[in-house]
Amino acid sequence: MLLAIFVTVFTNSFAVAAKYPLQVETFIHEDVSLNMVSSLIIGSEAAVLIDLPLAISSAKNLSAWVKTKTNKTVVSIFTTHDHPDHYLSARIVLDAFPNATFYANPETAAGIAVAAPLTSAYWTSILGQSEVVQNSSIPQSFPFSFFALPGDSKYPIHLIQPLTGDTIYETLFWIPSSRTLIAGDTVFGDKLHLFLADMLTPALTASWISTLDFLSDLKLDIVILGHAIPGQTFLGTKFIKSTKKYLEFWQRKVAVRGPDYYTPQQLSQLLDSQFPGRIGSTLELLLKITAENFGKGATRFGHTQNLTVYTDEGNLSGWDL
Secondary structure, three states, X not given: OOOOOEEEEOOOEEEEEOOXXXXXXXXXXXXXXXXXXXXXXXXXXXXXXXXXXXXXXHHHHHHHHHHHHOOOEEXXXXXXXXXXXXXXXXXXXXXXXXXXXXXXXXXXXXXXXXXXXXXXXXXXXXXXXXXXXXXXXXXXXXXXXXEOOOOOOOOOEEEEEEEOOOOOOEEEEEEHHHOEEEOHHHOEOOOOOOOOOOOXXXXXXXXXXXXXXXXXXXXXXXXXXXXXXXXXXXXXXXXXHHHHHHHHHHHHHHHOOOOOOOOHHHHHHHHHHHOOOOOOOOOHHHHHHHHHHHOOOOOOOOOOOOHXXXXXXXXHOOOOO
């Protein structure tokens, strides 16, 4: 089937449309929400939103933006994984779209139920109470491997899960009709530092690289990133390659040596010198958390699950038979 796809790049949004009912719009939160990318899939009768920002102000901006893009009912909202910059403001967005049900894969839903109160407290200490939801909505478990929007059963959206990205149990959303992948935090833009604070074992890093190798083989036309800067196009697979390059450097220079080999300052300098020009004051926070989590004498990031038990890449990448 021949598809006519057009792409428009705005200051903070990206659109994919075609001769079939599904249209994909994206919104980059270039603010305290760490340049996270939200995706809106619009069908012939309804819409679904994927990934919600960290901060309350960002959630209000996102809700207003969605209403400029469609007057169709938002029936579902998904988060790709359990990092708070992809779900914490859910209550604000659900208030704006009361017909929507909030979903995540079973492992992510269970993780958020445990982590949300602690996560709210942590980010309140950084951003202030006015920016952080204190009683975050918990997603329902979505156990299926695909879904179809009302009126668009010919165009299913596939959930590829669980894969390792910047944490475990990530869900990616694959739209075969336009060869579009909503990659979540398996793929980052090349102007941003990766968030690596969860890479507590060499197996976790190796599994993330395996995920990227798998994505490279899908022959994708469009890869929507987990974090990006305004003006970046999502056409092609170059960011899969740049994310892998960053991870391979981390694997060689940091992962094999383990925590406490570098001081936080040395680790930040190492990554900045190898990958210069990674911009944004709020984005420096991601690098800081990574550096402190691995740096000698630093305060470790407060994980709500024990990631050090993930030492077998074969189990993490069990999809690879």
